[in-house]
């Protein structure tokens with residue numbers, strides 16, 4: 001009697017595709033952090049266990065099996081930052097309560113930043129760059145950043161260059177931390193952002209830059225930085241930072257043209 005060595009059904013293919021997708025997501029989340037080395041190590045460990053089990057090497061397979069048994073807990077401990085970031089990303093992207101608020105259903109405003117406000121933001125950044133005033137501006141389109149906004153001072157104000165500049169003015173009580181823009185409004189100032197633990201960030205970039213990168217990894221928001229030290233303007237999205245951009249570049253990025261965003 002002959003039986004097929006491997007029978008591959010539709011659900012097996014779906015299973016493989018889902019595992020591949022999950023592994024890719026884990027890779028994207030851990031890319032550039034020290035966790036990627038741990039992840040590769042654990043994966044190799046698992047492959048060795050599969051191999052020795054297939055060869056019926058009982059002693060080694062038992063020892064490795066004991067580690068694999070507590071593997072999920074170990075993974076949660078080792079990757080607690082990444083798991084937290086992943087859940088935050090999923091939760092804020094698919095925030096049901098945000099999508100079904102009456103405000104959203106009856107609001108005539110578009111999310112993001114409108115053309116007039118783009119001009120104000122660019123003008124404010126240019127002035128702050130010239131005066132070396134440090135600034136950290138988060139702009140969100142889809143993600144609900146309320147959990148970050150509530151770490152600071154809720155404002156719900158119209159965007160204007162003078163308001164942006166006075167918030168980041170050195171003696172202002174709101175100048176510390178990040179300013180959050182959503183729905184074409186300044187939602188909050190003095191907010192605390194998650195700092196990235198990525199290991200491939202130049203040492204010259206301090207906490208303001210690390211917080212901006214961390215925020216762009218945890219959410220789909222874009223971040224603008226004006227450096228207090230150099231006056232340089234930087235643009236951050238998807239965990240990538242383009243430093244020393246011109247105001248013309250800033251304007252094109254804010255208008256949604258990212259063809260020049262090569263880091």
Ligand SMILES: Nc1ncnc2c1ncn2[C@@H]1O[C@H](COP(=O)(O)OP(=O)(O)OP(=O)(O)O)[C@@H](O)[C@H]1O
Pocket residue numbers: 134135136175176177178191192193194195204205206207208209210211226227228229230
């Ligand atoms: N986690 C955070 N969330 C929000 N803002 C932060 C965070 N960490 C630091 N900042 C802001 O960055 C400022 C400190 O910046 P620091 O000098 O360490 O960074 P930097 O990247 O070197 O920036 P700069 O070039 O402007 O000096 C703080 O005063 C604070 O306003």
